[in-house]
Amino acid sequence: MSFQATTIVAVRKDGKTAIAGDGQVTFGQNTIMKHSAVKLRSLADGAILAGFAGSAADAFTLFEKFESKLKDHSNQLVRAAVELAKEWRSDRILRRLEALLVVADAGHILVISGSGDIIEPDDGITAIGSGGPYAMAAARALAVHSDLSAAEIAREAILIAADICVYTNKNVAVLELTK
Numbered sequence: 001m002s003f004q005a006t007t008i009v010a011v012r013k014d015g016k017t018a019i020a021g022d023g024q025v026t027f028g029q030n031t032i033m034k035h036s037a038v039k040l041r042s043l044a045d046g047a048i049l050a051g052f053a054g055s056a057a058d059a060f061t062l063f064e065k066f067e068s069k070l071k072d073h074s075n076q077l078v079r080a081a082v083e084l085a086k087e088w089r090s091d092r093i094l095r096r097l098e099a100l101l102v103v104a105d106a107g108h109i110l111v112i113s114g115s116g117d118i119i120e121p122d123d124g125i126t127a128i129g130s131g132g133p134y135a136m137a138a139a140r141a142l143a144v145h146s147d148l149s150a151a152e153i154a155r156e157a158i159l160i161a162a163d164i165c166v167y168t169n170k171n172v173a174v175l176e177l178t179k
Contacts, residue, residue, distance in 0.1 A: 007131035007168040008039060008051035009157045010102045010109045011139050012124030013150040016176065017104050019049045020154035022131070022162060023171030025056065036171050043067055044075040046178035047105060053129030054099030062088070062099055066112075077105040081118050089116035100128040106177060131161035131168035151176050 006026065010019045021039035026032055040051045041063060050066065052059035065087065069080035081103060088094045094114070101112040111119045111126055119126070125143060127136035139157035142148055148156065151174050162168040 006053055006129040007127065007135055007158060007161050007165065008053050008102050008129055009127040009132070009135040009139050009154050009161075010049070010051070010104050010125070011143065011150040011154045011157070012104070012109055013143055013148075013153060016150040017049065017106065017109065017124075018149075018151035018154045018174055018176045019051050019102060019104060020151075020158045020172055020174040021051050022158050022168045023173065024167060024169040026167050032169075035169055038173060040173055040175050042175055042178070044070055044105075047075060048077055048103060049105075049175050049177060050101060050103045051128075052099050052101050053132065055097070058097035059099040059101070061094075061097060062101055065094070066101065066103065077103060077108050077110065078118075081110050081112050085112050085116050085118050088112075088114045102126060102128055104177070127157070127161075129168070131158070131165035134161035134164045135168075 008021045023036040025034040025037045066084050069083045073079040125139045135157040138160035142153045158172045162170045
């Protein structure tokens with residue numbers, strides 16, 4: 001059995017970028033171990049946001065690797081993401097890590113996986129984790145049919161996902177880009 005951290009959504013709207021995550025950590029498939037986990041980080045002095053879904057220990061390893069890649073590449077998000085994905089896929093130990101990352105700066109939102117995928121959404125909205133599809137659908141609808149800000153959309157999308165997904169809770173944390 002492993003610990004899992006679940007739903008993250010990232011939204012860009014009107015030149016603003018926000019990322020939100022729930023706080024639930026589930027052990028196996030039927031036990032909630034924690035309600036207030038922190039799954040988001042602000043990196044590069046607030047210029048980059050990151051969130052994870054999957055195994056917490058694996059995600060923390062990936063956060064550290066990603067921060068290292070950012071430093072190596074002058075905080076260039078895309079370049080750091082490519083380098084992380086290459087190492088994650090090719091390294092014998094790293095490729096066993098079970099997590100997904102969402103990273104964002106002022107110009108990009110990216111999903112990074114261990115299979116070497118780096119995906120940038122067409123519409124500036126993406127989500128990962130068990131409740132990811134629900135959160136993404138909610139965020140897309142809210143972006144088109146409301147005047148909510150990026151941060152408000154991200155928060156509401158997690159709350160909507162929490163009403164549907166048993167692996168997502170309503171303890172929402174939101175980060176916005178400060179630079």
